[in-house]
Amino acid sequence: KQEVTQIPAALSVPEGENLVLNCSFTDSAIYNLQWFRQDPGKGLTSLLLIQSSQREQTSGRLNASLDKSSGRSTLYIAASQPGDSATYLCAVRTNYNQGGKLIFGQGTELSVKP
Amino acid sequence: DAGVIQSPRHEVTEMGQEVTLRCKPISGHDYLFWYRQTMMRGLELLIYFNNNVPIDDSGMPEDRFSAKMPNASFSTLKIQPSEPRDSAVYFCASTAARDGFTGELFFGEGSRLTVL
Numbered sequence: 516k517q518e519v520t521q522i523p524a525a526l527s528v529p530e531g532e533n534l535v536l537n538c539s540f541t542d543s544a545i546y547n548l549q550w551f552r553q554d555p556g557k558g559l560t561s562l563l564l565i566q567s568s569q570r571e572q573t574s575g576r577l578n579a580s581l582d583k584s585s586g587r588s589t590l591y592i593a594a595s596q597p598g599d600s601a602t603y604l605c606a607v608r609t610n611y612n613q614g615g616k617l618i619f620g621q622g623t624e625l626s627v628k629p
Numbered sequence: 630d631a632g633v634i635q636s637p638r639h640e641v642t643e644m645g646q647e648v649t650l651r652c653k654p655i656s657g658h659d660y661l662f663w664y665r666q667t668m669m670r671g672l673e674l675l676i677y678f679n680n681n682v683p684i685d686d687s688g689m690p691e692d693r694f695s696a697k698m699p700n701a702s703f704s705t706l707k708i709q710p711s712e713p714r715d716s717a718v719y720f721c722a723s724t725a726a727r728d729g730f731t732g733e734l735f736f737g738e739g740s741r742l743t744v745l
Binding site for chain 2: 556558621
């Protein structure tokens with residue numbers, strides 16, 4: 516059974532710092548991995564989608580990497596800003612034999628202090 | 630595009646009452662997912678549809694929960710009778726069939742349910 520873990524559960528950094536959020540998963544048989552952002556009381560906003568054949572994806576100040584064999588992904592945020600404060604969730608899409616489900620980690624709550 | 634639309638945004642009801650949550654997926658998306666989010670358990674997949682057909686409902690917690698997708702643009706999640714432990718935020722998400730399992734998932738704003 517696929518399990519997704521995110522470390523740390525919470526992170527507080529001063530504005531301008533570069534930071535890394537970690538995601539690990541137990542079963543490497545995945546289609547893709549997706550990083551989301553969730554603001555309090557809001558839905559999930561997709562940030563980056565990495566297919567299983569890819570190693571990384573970039574969007575602006577965000578860079579996500581995927582090492583499928585070791586079951587790890589990282590989300591790198593450069594030059595963090597107070598507006599980046601939110602909960603960041605990673606989710607893996609299991610393969611067809613496991614129903615193609617999107618399994619979520621518990622999230623990392625990020626606070627960027629001005 | 631309007632995105633995934635859910636209603637109601639907030640629902641407060643009493644134990645034993647029937648609750649119906651609604652979702653309109655993004656036009657052209659043929660996969661639809663229902664998730665539940667709580668502080669204790671995080672995001673859990675309840676059920677998902679492909680071309681209006683339920684594919685996997687193994688996450689539906691009990692027989693009190695049911696979901697339907699009568700057409701490509703509408704789905705409902707019903708709880709009858711509701712219980713306080715059903716209190717959570719229920720999310721609907723969709724993705725395009727052409728992308729199969731590799732597509733990006735888009736979420737609605739969620740329906741926050743409180744059962745007293």
